[in-house]
Amino acid sequence: MTNWKEIDEKAKIWVREAGQRIRDSFESTLSIQFKSNPNDLVTNMDKEIEQFFIRKIQETYPSHRILGEEGYGHQIDTTDGIIWIIDPIDGTMNFVHQQRNFAISIGIYENGIGYIGLIYDVVHDELYHALRGEGAFMNEIRLPMLKQVSIEEAILGINPVWVTENPRVDYELIAPIVRKVRGTRSYGSAALECAYVAAGRLDGYLTMRLAPWDFAAGIILIEEVGGVVSDINGEKLDILSKSSFFGGEKQFHQQIVKDYINK
Ligand code: 2AM
Ligand code: CA
Ligand code: CA
Ligand code: CA
Structure with a gap:
């Protein structure tokens, strides 16, 4: 049996630590590159943060696989086992231009079923998190069920x-x-x-x-x-x-x- 509570606790600690690294980086100069086109940006921080998670996960859970946007994880084409799906900085253009409105995003799946979702709004220190069957939270506040809307x-x-x-x-x-x-x-x-x-x-x-x-x-x-x-x-x-x-x-x-x- 997978101990999801333990994985959830570790993942939250790592996400907050990664967030601190990103906040600290505001003091230093970013290295910005283009990917597929001049509007498709990637920075040294996107890469460093993805590698930070890969190091943590591989040290602690060597059997887990990792799919990351910046490509430092594994080549993955089946949903077998536990997979961490990571976007180290979602909203890179906002990160570069605004230093806000970006997040770290991590979904953890087992055999294709989602168990843990973490979205960390780094600048506002707001961690949105959900554990399958246990509800969703913003920091310690439980998010209510959605109400019908026309x-x-x-x-x-x-x-x-x-x-x-x-x-x-x-x-x-x-x-x-x-x-x-x-x-x-x-x-x-x-x-x-x-x-x-x-x-x-x-x-x-x-x-x-x-x-x-x-x-x-x-x-x-x-x-x-x-x-x-x-x-x-x-x-x-x-x-x-x-x-x-x-x-x-x-x-x-x-x-x-x-x-x-x-x-
Ligand atoms: P990113 O910042 O991690 O690249 C912007 O509207 C949103 O779309 C962001 O979440 C951004 O993620 C994502 N995005 C940017 N370029 C994309 C692309 N080529 N394909 C899919 N999603 C993209
Ligand atoms: Ca991108
Ligand atoms: Ca993204
Ligand atoms: Ca990204």
């Missing part, structure tokens, strides 16, 4: 790029949703947006392009407060694949998928 009363997290011409989705599909909801917000960190859904600050978060490390923790948090997570078509997410993502309050989620996507 489309007209909902706030949706969405990047405006999805209502412009783009290769991933017909924007005429998305624009009516944006027009119908009470309001939209875009924070630039998928993990934080998922945490905000779990905390009831957003009623949903919709995006056409995410990777496993962006949503691995968020799925667990949202589900622990009764929310629903799927791809844009309402289909189950594959935890090892990039895809579209839609997480939110159950009634809101169902209504959007039925009336606007699969109409």
